[in-house]
Amino acid sequence: xxxxxxxxxxxxxxxxxxxxxxxxxxxxxxxxxxxxVANGRANLGIDFAGGTAIQLKFEKPVSLHEVRKAVEExxxxxxxxxxxxxxxxxxxxxxxxxxxxxxxxxxxxxxxSQKLPNNKYVVDSTTVIGPKVGSRxxxxxxxxxxxxxxxxLVYVAFRFKFNFAVGATIATFxxxxxxxxxxxxxxxxxxxxxxxxxxxxxxYSLTDTVVVFDRIRENLKIRLKDSVESVMNLSINEVLSRTxxxxxxxxxxxxxxxxxxxxxxxxxxLAMIVGVIIGTYSSVFVASPVxxxxxxxxxxxxx
Amino acid sequence: xxxxxxxxxxxxxxxxxxxIVFFLPNTPLFKSMPDWWKNNMPSKGIIxxxxxxxxxxxxxxxxxxKAVETSIDRxxxxxxxxxxxxxxxxxxxxxxxxxxxTPSTQEIATIVKEGFPILDASSSGQSLVLKxxxxxxxxIKDSAVDQALETIRNRIDQxxxxxxxxxxxxxxxxxxxxxxxxxxxxxxxxxxxxAQLEFKLxxxxxxxxxxxxxxxxxxxxxxxxxxxxxxxxxDDEILFEKKLNRETGVVTKFPVLxxxxxxxxxxxxxxxxxxxxTKFSEPYVSISFNAEGGKLFEEVTGANVKKRxxxxxxxTIYSAPVIQERIGGGNAxxxxxxxxxxxxxxxxxxxxxxxxxxxxxLQNVTVGPSLGEDSISAGTRAGLIGTLxxxxxxxxxxxxxxxxxxxxxLLNIVLLFGAMASLNATLTLPGIAGIILAIGMAxxxxxxxxxxxxDEVRTGKPPRSAVDSGYHKAFWTIFDAHVTTLIxxxxxxxxxxxxxxxxxxxxxxxVLINLYTAxxxxxxxxxxxxxxxxxxxxSI
Numbered sequence: 037x038x039x040x041x042x043x044x045x046x047x048x049x050x051x052x053x054x055x056x057x058x059x060x061x062x063x064x065x066x067x068x069x070x071x072x073v074a075n076g077r078a079n080l081g082i083d084f085a086g087g088t089a090i091q092l093k094f095e096k097p098v099s100l101h102e103v104r105k106a107v108e109e110x111x112x113x114x115x116x117x118x119x120x121x122x123x124x125x126x127x128x129x130x131x132x133x134x135x136x137x138x139x140x141x142x143x144x145x146x147x148x149s150q151k152l153p154n155n156k157y158v159v160d161s162t163t164v165i166g167p168k169v170g171s172r173x174x175x176x177x178x179x180x181x182x183x184x185x186x187x188x189l190v191y192v193a194f195r196f197k198f199n200f201a202v203g204a205t206i207a208t209f210x211x212x213x214x215x216x217x218x219x220x221x222x223x224x225x226x227x228x229x230x231x232x233x234x235x236x237x238x239x240y241s242l243t244d245t246v247v248v249f250d251r252i253r254e255n256l257k258i259r260l261k262d263s264v265e266s267v268m269n270l271s272i273n274e275v276l277s278r279t280x281x282x283x284x285x286x287x288x289x290x291x292x293x294x295x296x297x298x299x300x301x302x303x304x305x306l307a308m309i310v311g312v313i314i315g316t317y318s319s320v321f322v323a324s325p326v327x328x329x330x331x332x333x334x335x336x337x338x339x
Numbered sequence: 340x341x342x343x344x345x346x347x348x349x350x351x352x353x354x355x356x357x358x359i360v361f362f363l364p365n366t367p368l369f370k371s372m373p374d375w376w377k378n379n380m381p382s383k384g385i386i387x388x389x390x391x392x393x394x395x396x397x398x399x400x401x402x403x404x405k406a407v408e409t410s411i412d413r414x415x416x417x418x419x420x421x422x423x424x425x426x427x428x429x430x431x432x433x434x435x436x437x438x439x440x441t442p443s444t445q446e447i448a449t450i451v452k453e454g455f456p457i458l459d460a461s462s463s464g465q466s467l468v469l470k471x472x473x474x475x476x477x478x479i480k481d482s483a484v485d486q487a488l489e490t491i492r493n494r495i496d497q498x499x500x501x502x503x504x505x506x507x508x509x510x511x512x513x514x515x516x517x518x519x520x521x522x523x524x525x526x527x528x529x530x531x532x533x534a535q536l537e538f539k540l541x542x543x544x545x546x547x548x549x550x551x552x553x554x555x556x557x558x559x560x561x562x563x564x565x566x567x568x569x570x571x572x573x574d575d576e577i578l579f580e581k582k583l584n585r586e587t588g589v590v591t592k593f594p595v596l597x598x599x600x601x602x603x604x605x606x607x608x609x610x611x612x613x614x615x616x617t618k619f620s621e622p623y624v625s626i627s628f629n630a631e632g633g634k635l636f637e638e639v640t641g642a643n644v645k646k647r648x649x650x651x652x653x654x655t656i657y658s659a660p661v662i663q664e665r666i667g668g669g670n671a672x673x674x675x676x677x678x679x680x681x682x683x684x685x686x687x688x689x690x691x692x693x694x695x696x697x698x699x700x701l702q703n704v705t706v707g708p709s710l711g712e713d714s715i716s717a718g719t720r721a722g723l724i725g726t727l728x729x730x731x732x733x734x735x736x737x738x739x740x741x742x743x744x745x746x747x748x749l750l751n752i753v754l755l756f757g758a759m760a761s762l763n764a765t766l767t768l769p770g771i772a773g774i775i776l777a778i779g780m781a782x783x784x785x786x787x788x789x790x791x792x793x794d795e796v797r798t799g800k801p802p803r804s805a806v807d808s809g810y811h812k813a814f815w816t817i818f819d820a821h822v823t824t825l826i827x828x829x830x831x832x833x834x835x836x837x838x839x840x841x842x843x844x845x846x847x848x849x850v851l852i853n854l855y856t857a858x859x860x861x862x863x864x865x866x867x868x869x870x871x872x873x874x875x876x877x878s879i
Contacts, residue, residue, distance in 0.1 A: 107577070191823060235830065236776065285780075289776060290779070298714055
C-alpha cells in the first residue's frame, strides 16, 4: 500500500489564526477586483466590455513591436497585443472605438498586409462584440454566479445543518474571490472563459468541502464525548489522503491543459490550477473553522 | 462467476457497445460501413462546435424603426395619390415617425379617416398630424424581424452552407451560425446587405445638377450633401455612383442628382442571374421583372427616352445609363465592374429579396478553419497526456485497485463520447476542457471508495465486507459531491453561449457517467475478484 499520507495528526483547526489572515487577504483582493470590474477599471475581456479581437497566425516569426507599429499607424488607438511565439500567433485586441463594428478588424488586417508584406498570415479568429451585447452578458453572468451560489447553499443546507451550509458557502466564495483577486493582480483578462473556470472551481471546491463535512458529520455521531474541534481535526486528518489524491488528479489534467491545450484555453487552465490548489486549502483551513466559529444555539452533533 | 456479477458485466458490456455504435459516425470507419448500416443506424454523432470546425456566429439587430419609416413613406405616397384624385392641394411630408398634412381641412380629415383608419389623426395648428398607432408600429417591427429571418434563410440556402442555424432571439435580434464558411467577409456581406434595389430617374434638367462636383474624395460625401441640401429641388436627392479601378484598387465616387421617388423597385423582380459580357468577359447580373414590373419598366423607359435611369442598390448607384428606347420584355442588366463572386452574391440577394429593414451587427465571432484544427490537435494532445498521467499515478498509488480505477476511467471516457454522440451534442474547445476535467474528477469517486475500503481494511475487516461497507459509506458522499457539481453545470448550461454551453454539457454528462462507472463498474470488478477465490488481502 503506497500512501503519501499515513495516519496524520495535524492540528488544522489550531492554525486558523494564520490561515484566516491569508484567506482574509485573498478575499479582500477578490473584493477589490470586483469593485474595479464594476467601475470598469479592471482588464475586462471584450466579451464584457465590447470591442474587437483578432488573432493572426503568421508564416514566419513576427516581432510584436512591428505589429504594434503597423496597427497604431493605421489610426487605431491603444491596441493590446499578446503574442504566442511558439506558434507565430499574435492576438490584437481593441476595446471601445468610435468606428463602426467590423471596420476595426478590416483596418488592422489592411495595415498589417501593407506594413509587413513579406510575412504572410491567416486570420485565425475575429471577435467583434457590440456594447449592447457586452453589457447584457455582464448582467447574465452576475445572475448565473448568484443563482449557482444560492443553489449550492440550498442543497448543502438541505443535506447538512445550517452551520455547515454557511461554512461551505463562505469557503466557496473565498475560493472564487481568491482566484479572481489573483487574476486581477496578475493583470489577466477577466472574461467569460474565466467566469466559467470560476464556477467550475466553485463546484469543485464544494465537492471537496462536502467530503470533509460528511466525515465530520459521521464522526460527530460516534464521538459524542470529544470536543467538536477535535472531531473536526480528526475528520480532516482522516480524509486528507483522499483530498490530496483527488486534487492531484485534477491538478495533473489541468497542468496538461495548461501546457498542451493551446492558447485559447491557456488562462482557463491557469485558473483551474490556482483554483484547485485554493479549493483544497479552503476545504481544510476555511470551511470547518467557519462552521466552528458560526454561533449555533443547538449542538452541532446529531441530525 | 456468480450469476448476478455476470449479469452486471453483461450490462456494462452492453452500454459500451451502444456507446460505440453511437460514436461510429465520428470515426473514419463509418464511411466504409455497408449501406443498410448507414441508413438504419445513428448517423450524426458528435457535432463540432464553431470554434473547432471554424465558422461564423453573427448576431444582428433588425432596425425596426426603419421598417416603420418605410411604411410611413408608403402611406405618404398613398395619401398624396388619394388627395390628388380629389384634386385637393395639400403638402404631405414626413416628420420623424409621423406625417403632417398642411392645410388641415375638414375634407382632408374625412378622406384620411375613411381611407386610412390605421392612422391616428390629430390636428396641430395649421396641420393635420397622422401617427401610426403603437400597436401597429410594433406589429410592423415584429413582422420585419420575421421577414428578415426568412430572407436571410433564402440567401443562405442559395449561397450553400451546410447546416446553418438561423433563429430569432428576443424581440428584435437574429442569430446566424454558419459552420465551415471559408470566406467570412463574403458571408457577412451576403447576410447583412439590405439589398434594396431601386430604379430612379436622373434629374439632369435642374441647373443645380451641373454645379455638382465631378467626383468626391473619400469621406467628403457628407460635406457635399450639406453644401447642396437647400439648393436642390424638394423632390430630388443626391446619391453617389461608386466606381472601382480594378488595377489601383481606388474607389471614386460621383455625385448624381436623382428623383426621390423610385420609378421601380426590386420587389417587382422575378429572376436574377449572373451573365458574362462577351466583349470584355466581365460578369454582370441580368434581371427579369414580373408581369407588373415589366409593364411598368416599359412605361417608364418609353416616357423617358434620352434621359438617364439610375440603378441603385442600398443608396449607392451602380450605373446610370441613358435610356435609348422603350424597353419591352421586362429584362434589364446591372453592371458595375464586378468580380465573378460579387456578381453571384448580388444575384443571390436580389433573388432572395430585400430585407425589410437594415441590420445592425451586434456580434461577430469568426473562427478560421486553421485555428479549429490547431485547437482539436492541442485538445487531443492535452487529453492524451493528462489521461496517461492520471492512469500512471493511480496505478502507482493504488496498485491493482488503481488498475480497476483506470478501467473505470476508460469506461467513463468511452461512455462519455457515446452519450455525447447519442445526444448529438456539440463539442467545443471548452467542452474538451470539460472532458479532461471530468477525467480528473472521474477518479475522485473511486478514490473516495478506495480510501473508505482502506479504512475498513485497517479496522480488520475481511476483504469482501470491507469492500461492501466501504462502498456503502462512500455512496452518499459521492452523491452529494456530484450533485453540487451538477448544480453549477446546469447554471452554466442555462446562461452560457455556444462554447460555454459545450463545457456545461460535457461536464454534466461526465459527472453523471462518473456516478455510473464508479457505483456499478468498479463495484462489479471488486465483487468479481472477491468471488473467485478466498481473497485474503486486497491490493489497495
